[in-house]
Amino acid sequence: MNLQLRIAGAAGQGVETTGDLLVDAFAGIGLHVFATQTYMSRVRGGLNWFDVRIGDGELFSGRRRADLLVCLSKEGLEWLRGEMADPGVILFNGAAGEGVTGIEFEQIAKDLGGSAIMANTVAAGAVLAALGYEVGKLEELLRDRFARKGEEVVVANIACVRKGAELGTAAAGKLKAPQPAGAPSGICSGNEAVGLAAATAGVKFVTSYPMTPSTGVFTFVAGVADEYGILVEQAEDEIAAINMVCGAAYAGVPAMTTTSGGGFALMVEGLALAGMLELPAFIFLGQRPGPATGLPTRTAQQDLQFAIHAGHGEFAKAILAPGTPQQCYDLTRHGLELAHKYQTPVILMSDQFLADMRKNCTGLDTSYRPINRYVIEDAGESYLRYAVTDSGVSPRALPGGEAFVVLDSDEHTEDGHITEDLEARVRLQNKRLRKLDGMKAEALAPAWHGPPEADHVLVCWGSTYGSCREAVDRLNATGRPTAMLQFAQVWPLDAGAIRPRLGTRRVTCVEGNATGQFASVLREVGALSDCEMILKYDGLPFTGEEIAERVTS
């Protein structure tokens, strides 16, 4: 049992505020929530919407058609009324009409609260009442939220909620709403989870150039920087950011930068530097549709091949791709560990869909638990930064101690000094690349979901996880045995471990790009010979129902 709610309006009208308020209120009463945003690249005007799906069981994706639509603008009504489920409820900021309940959200807010800003509280009250929920939890949230601003503001907001609820009741009874199911009341987004994991894992330096959809991680870390002791600096460009990260990593602090496709492109030389200098650089890459500026505020999974092959020359790197906010948290920590254990760059790939994805979260650990940096403290005068070892990993000392720590982006000997000794070149290049063996051996195994005997398997990576999972559940419920294999680590891959999972099954790769990039990667490493593909690259995320439909059509 679930419903899809959509709040639409122009940028600046409080679409996100209304959505956030509802998400917190629903989670507060124990409903499962899955929320995501669709917005245009502008500060004012246009048409943005915030989707909230609520249910009595865990939710992993959204739905295309809305059961309830709140329109703060006329454009919202024009564009989105064709995307309604049947029966559907429309609450419109204006006059009532055919199939439309008119509630003057902004006028009521002005009358009761003295400001149009409170239109979002009126709307939230109306939505709850239209679905037959009590507004008590919402009032409690508003009291907490506005306590700092004084009793007057609290009272005005509550008056707005009650008026909204009174008018929203007119639309009640049309939709059957899910009953609270004891879901966790905490909510977190993909970007917040990455930021929190970085702060708790001991990242001490974060430097970025703002770029949608990665900026949320940057601002989250800035918000908790004083609490966790993090230096946050806005870089003049992405080239500076990655080079500052390399410098800080050399000096011994876990460091990170956040970016998206175009910014990542600028970082690529610095990425190779981290590979050559063997530095634990951690990069958060939030994808959006390209090429070039593309669709700045939409979603895509188009930069996988680019990320895998990013950097001139050959060097070891790992790429992780979480599918939920919880996985964002876990894999950020894991990625930082990996970067330090192997002294090489690690990229965490997200996208706009996952960045803005909000889901119930069961208490992410906020305590400071610094990861192991794998540094040595007893390096003496004969220390060699790039000592050749079987694993390829050389003992890492930090500058400032007894030993000189010498790094060079030129080819170098074991002591780190520049060389054109070509035998040394081969020895050192082999050493660096040997790290890939260890990284492959401990690569995260892909996760199976669905019946073990299913002869059709959907392969996905990154944010497509949730939609695929819902599709698999839908397909099995309709008597089509289907399973899925989710890759949370997309590079390097252990082909030997993947082949038996796919076997002779029918394989469909589901990806948010136009060319089937991960399918190519699987073929390249010899883990897959042939497959079908379900691809999407219109800037919007997959829904579970969409994947299920495309599998059966």
Added chain:
Amino acid sequence: MNKHFFDTDIAWCPGCGNFPILRTLDKAIAAAGVDRRKLVLVSGIGQAAKLPHYTQANVFNGLHGRALPAAVGIKLANQELEVVITSGDGDMYGEGGNHFLHNLRRNVGVKAFVHNNQVYGLTKGQASPTSDLGFVTKVQTHGVVSPPFNPLAIAIAEDCSFVARSFAGDPKHLQEMMVAALQHKGGFTLLDILQPCPTFNKVNTYQWYRERVKPIPDTHDAYDRAKALELAFHWGDEIPIGILYLSKRPSFEEQQVVLSKGTLVGQYAGR
């Protein structure tokens, strides 16, 4: 030091201005009382950028044009390290121009010793951002038409913490400037060093500079920004050397709450 056959000889031409800069740097480190264990020499790419390999220190020899952001990352992670950049005019003012501009604003306490020979050496003789008008090369066959970048004027305009110029052909003056730079407490420290390139710059020779450099008189008040700016525009018959400008502006580090509690690397508190 590197002991391998291919690297025993220094990669600089005979008579290169980098030699006196290296010798003087070694003396200045001793004279300023800098602990080499706490010293990190940061460089990008170019002939000047090879200097860290020819002395004793921690070394971060990174990418062309990117010495500055790497140095800033090192300094912010551990303010107790003395971070000195040794790079050329192409590295600092050309490829790294944007970092130069914004780090003048940022004012992190790293020291940039820029070996300014007004020409690209490692790529064999093209114009640099500081080449004089009319300078003819195999690329600028009709002579340079873009006026030279004025790093000192820009630094003063951006209220840089320490702005000085010296000359590789005057080791005594150079050592004095290097020691002053190393001992400077504050933000970004810029020492532009006029450096002859006997192979690719046949115009700005030892002789050419020697006839023109003129120490700034002791009466100059380095905190006077207008006077400093006026000095920075002197170029041609007379080139002032010495400390042009000093600013009392607080460094970036001083303004960070998190750094008031100690170094970031110290606050890590983990393995």
